[in-house]
Each structure stands twice: as C-alpha cells, then as structure tokens.
Amino acid sequence: MAAPFLEVKHVSKSYFEAGKEFKVLETVGFELAERDFVCIVGPSGCGKSTLLRIIVGLDTPTAGSVRFEGKPLVPENPQVAMVFQSFALFPWLTVEQNVELGLEARHDPPERRHAQARKFIDAVGLAGFENAFPRELSGGMKQRVGIARALAVEPLLLCMDEPFSSLDALTAQSLRDEILQLWSTPDLPPKAVLMVTHSIEEAVYMADRVIVLSNRPGRVVAELEIDLPRPRNRKEPEFFGWVDEIYSLIV
C-alpha cells in the first residue's frame, strides 16, 4: 500500500518550565489523503495551532512524527505552505513583491517569478492591486495576498491557521467562498488543505472532514465526515445538526 499523503503519528508536544512539564498535545494522530479538505477544531489553547506549526515544520514535536508521502518533513519544505492569521506581509513591499517573496528560494529567473506571482494574484481576485502596498489594503485583501503567496509556491499541502479570524464576518464569509472556489479549480495546487479554526460553523461550512481536539492537552476526540452537499447553506437544519454535534463533543 502506498504511504498516506500526510501521516501525523503519535504527536505529542510539551513545554518545560522550571522543571515542570506543560503538555500541549498528547499522542495526536490522523491521516490526510489527496483531495482532502480537513479542518481541525478545538477550544482555544488546545494546541491546534501548535499542531499545524509542527506539521509545516515551524515547530518540532516532543514525540511522534509527521510524514509526507512516507518521508519526514524537512523544514522550509516547499511542498507545504502556510497562511497565517496575522497575514505576515512585509509592509515595505508591494502586493506583487510580497507574493514573489515565497518564490525567491526557488532561484527561478525573474520573468518566471513575475508570471507565477501574477497568476496567483489574479486567482485570488487581486488583479489591479499588484503595485499596492499592504497599508492600502483592507484586512480581507491582505489575507488574499497571504493566500496568493502560499499558492504561488505550488505546495502539495496548503495549511491555514485561523485565516479568517481577524476579519469582519462578511469579509470572512466572502473569503471562505473564494477559497472553496479556488479549491474546486482543478488546475490549481494544492492536493490537500488543512485548516485550523476555533469556529465550528466555519469548519462545517468548509471541510470534507473535521478533526475535533479536546481541551489541553489536545487529543483527537473525533473525526467526522461532513457529507453535506456544496454549496452549503448555513440556514439548513442539517447544517445545524453537524454544528451541534461537534459542539457537544467539545464542551
């Protein structure tokens, strides 16, 4: 059998302070297959963001492993890209320069870099804003830059850490729909999406599968296949059924 696309196995994370162990994650395990759109939900402080940082290689587990197509992930692996809650843009660079930044490590010729950046600026609806600076953009547009930058490196796995939580509700909803629209475009990377959120509604709205983490230390308490047809209507009873079920697992 082929190795899973992504395998998170027995991952634990502890911090040690003054000789005391502070457990954040405890033997977390799950797998992702190609074409999976998975959301990880859990109460605040359950270690879900830490888990994501471990998966993308920004943090190391105390125990356990993360394997990507059977191989350990190396830091700065171009196969994974991250979208941050804080956008993480460079204020002195234009939209296009911010998007190109992720491509510099690849040593592509400048023309190829420009073309690649423009393709993804266009895909996230930012055509027209190439020369704008982050301070000229709304929060929603800043996050579009973050998404374009992540997609431009053509990652196999796209990770998003609470990407909409600093946006107003309407802008957030627009971005959710646009992400799903991009996801349904077959010629765009990635092969799978892993998103962390504290919003159960958001998880049910977006994901094919929801992984529910417990209170700290975070453990997987459930994995649920959300089989609702798309586009999902948040006003329908089936939708609420899922939200209620996950809610009851967390509290």
Next chain:
Amino acid sequence: MDLHSITKVSFSQVVALARAVDEHGGQADVARIAEDVEMELDGIGPIVAAAEFLGVVTVEDGDLRLTDFGRKLIKASVKERKAMLREFMKDLPVFRYVIQLIETSARPASRQDVIDALAVHFGSHSAEDLFRALVYWGRASELIAYDSRSELLTLRTPGVPMPPAH
C-alpha cells in the same frame, strides 16, 4: 447617488451580503441579516447602501431583496465578478470623468490633479474620501492603476498585467 455610498465598503463585503440574503431565499429583513453576520446595524448600513447602489439588492421598508444581477454575482467566479463590476463602474460619472482626465492629459494624472478635479465637481469636503474610493474601486475593477509612491494614476487595460514595480 454616486461613489459616496461606497467609499468605506469593500467588494467582498457586498458579495457576502448578497450570499447572506440568498441563504434566506433571496429576501430578508436587514436586522435579520445583521444578526446572521454578527454586525451592528450601523456597521452593516453602509454595506447595504453600497449593495443597493451597485444594483445587487433592492431595499424597501427594511427588507432586502436580491436582484437578478445579485444572483448572477453570487454564482460568478472571482474573475467574472470583476468583469461585472467593471461594466458597472465604467459608466459612473466620477469614473468617466477621471478616465477622461487621464486620457486627455499627456502625462499620467497626479493624485493632486485628481483630488482637485474631484473637489471642483463634487465638493472639497469629500474629495479625499472620494479619491480613496476611486483608487480602491478603480483597482478592483482594473480600470485605473495607482502607484502610491509616485502618486500617479494611469489607465489600465483589464486582463493585461502591469509591468512589475522596481
């Protein structure tokens, strides 16, 4: 009405508002939608006004009703939405006026030129707000490009990328 009603609203907020009305079957009370999207009425007010201005919803007695244009907008792709926006924007008096200003001057129009012209036409008190809106909606519809370092406005051919900044 002109660009004044959309100076503090983004296109994505308008699209999301249309989506929220659609989830209620295409018609809903403003208060209901405000509750849905967790916004105060004074926060959602400008977005409703913008959506009405853009022809996405009609508003009557506090009831929002999605128009055919609004329905099309929701179903459209990100690129199609831009094209729809462009069709609408290019006929707005303020856009027509500024596009003409840029076309007829031999050099790119400066921020100051445009603000002065806007002040003459629409009053000086709102010229700065109007300029910001013009830049935002001009970029969003790919009709106008603005470089905030040189403070110059240029016309842009939709779909053709601008040369990269150096």
